[in-house]
Amino acid sequence: MTTEHSSPTNGPVLLSGLDDLFTALQSDGRTVVGPTVRGHAIVMVELGNASELPYGWRTEVEAGTYRLQRGDDRLAFTHTSGPQSWKQVLHPSRQRLWSADKAQDGFQVTDDAPAPRRLALFGVRSCDLRAIGVLDHVLGDGGRYAARRAEILIVAVNCTEPGGACFCVSAGGGPRAEAGYDIVLTERPDGTYLADSATAEGEAVLARVRATPASAADVQSAADAVASAAARMGRTLPEVDLRTLLAGHREDRQWDDVAQRCLACGNCTMVCPTCFCTSVTDTTDLTGDHAERWETWESCFDLDFSNLHGGPVRDSRAGRYRHWLTHKFGTWHDQFGESGCVGCGRCIAWCPVGIDVTAELHALNTHPPTTTGDSP
Numbered sequence: 252m253t254t255e256h257s258s259p260t261n262g263p264v265l266l267s268g269l270d271d272l273f274t275a276l277q278s279d280g281r282t283v284v285g286p287t288v289r290g291h292a293i294v295m296v297e298l299g300n301a302s303e304l305p306y307g308w309r310t311e312v313e314a315g316t317y318r319l320q321r322g323d324d325r326l327a328f329t330h331t332s333g334p335q336s337w338k339q340v341l342h343p344s345r346q347r348l349w350s351a352d353k354a355q356d357g358f359q360v361t362d363d364a365p366a367p368r369r370l371a372l373f374g375v376r377s378c379d380l381r382a383i384g385v386l387d388h389v390l391g392d393g394g395r396y397a398a399r400r401a402e403i404l405i406v407a408v409n410c411t412e413p414g415g416a417c418f419c420v421s422a423g424g425g426p427r428a429e430a431g432y433d434i435v436l437t438e439r440p441d442g443t444y445l446a447d448s449a450t451a452e453g454e455a456v457l458a459r460v461r462a463t464p465a466s467a468a469d470v471q472s473a474a475d476a477v478a479s480a481a482a483r484m485g486r487t488l489p490e491v492d493l494r495t496l497l498a499g500h501r502e503d504r505q506w507d508d509v510a511q512r513c514l515a516c517g518n519c520t521m522v523c524p525t526c527f528c529t530s531v532t533d534t535t536d537l538t539g540d541h542a543e544r545w546e547t548w549e550s551c552f553d554l555d556f557s558n559l560h561g562g563p564v565r566d567s568r569a570g571r572y573r574h575w576l577t578h579k580f581g582t583w584h585d586q587f588g589e590s591g592c593v594g595c596g597r598c599i600a601w602c603p604v605g606i607d608v609t610a611e612l613h614a615l616n617t618h619p620p621t622t623t624g625d626s627p
């Protein structure tokens with residue numbers, strides 16, 4: 252499992268390509284999961300070799316818009332976040348928790364947890380590193396998540412090209428990978444890579460890859476490229492205490508305004524790399540001899556999500572959007588001691604009507620407070 256960033260042990264090196272790194276990870280018994288092009292989007296799948304990375308693809312991203320475009324280079328990481336995140340690997344959208352079969356004197360219950368696999372997550376951006384950190388805090392205290400997480404090695408990538416919906420700098424970190432990885436890469440314009448390790452495991456993998464030592468100028472030019480990406484990021488959050496802002500606007504007219512546009516489809520929660528809510532469903536077959544319990548992702552935009560005795564407690568779209576935005580940027584701090592948003596921009600791109608969390612927060616910030624108190 253990835254530990255906190257420590258000083259590199261052998262120092263940064265230059266890689267002429269990524270084939271050797273794939274081979275080194277695979278010879279370590281790891282399955283590589285990383286980005287590739289499928290179905291007109293960049294998705295995360297198991298990769299057999301580096302040639303399956305999305306070389307030459309760029310993404311045009313705006314509120315409600317995501318489009319792949321062919322670039323005129325052979326770079327693998329000039330695209331930005333797609334509809335999927337590492338959440339699908341660490342916290343699957345659907346999993347069977349147990350099954351039970353009728354036995355002579357009762358039921359025989361089987362725990363269906365699959366053995367955790369040795370994976371290498373390849374191409375993890377700084378926003379997604381932070382999102383994995385958020386999931387670790389929420390779900391990492393044992394169980395299946397912790398078992399999966401313990402077997403994972405992370406190859407991060409510093410972003411040198413901001414996406415149209417990104418705001419990681421304003422959300423508190425990025426586009427440089429700061430912590431939580433084993434190896435970090437920076438892609439250079441000529442298709443070579445500056446690579447460095449942050450853990451002993453990462454160092455051991457890099458030691459098996461053909462590489463040349465990087466110069467101080469190589470390190471500086473990579474740092475400059477990342478700083479340039481940070482400076483070109485188009486979206487920002489209001490520079491105020493968002494927890495206080497949201498607590499002070501519980502009755503704001505902006506919630507009714509957004510409810511006129513919001514479809515309550517739940518896309519924003521499904522694509523968000525930190526949304527972790529699930530529901531549990533029990534089923535039996537027609538004989539009654541076999542039963543299963545399944546866990547699936549759930550959205551707080553679903554009317555049934557807040558169903559208590561007699562009905563849902565958030566039966567309006569305004570209430571559900573307020574709940575989601577307030578949790579992400581406000582009460583997540585109370586619950587987990589950090590923000591629930593890492594600025595990846597996925598909810599902005601994949602909202603079918605282009606609702607933009609940054610624009611909604613800026614709009615709230617132009618209105619005078621309507622309520623007092625710490626927590627909604």
Ligand code: SF4
Pocket residue numbers: 519522523524525526579591592593594595596597598599608
């Ligand atoms: S709220 Fe939106 S921008 Fe923030 S982490 Fe979730 S999907 Fe990304």
Ligand code: SF4
Pocket residue numbers: 512513514515516517518519520552601602603604605606
């Ligand atoms: S904000 Fe957009 S993505 Fe989220 S529920 Fe509403 S319409 Fe769907």
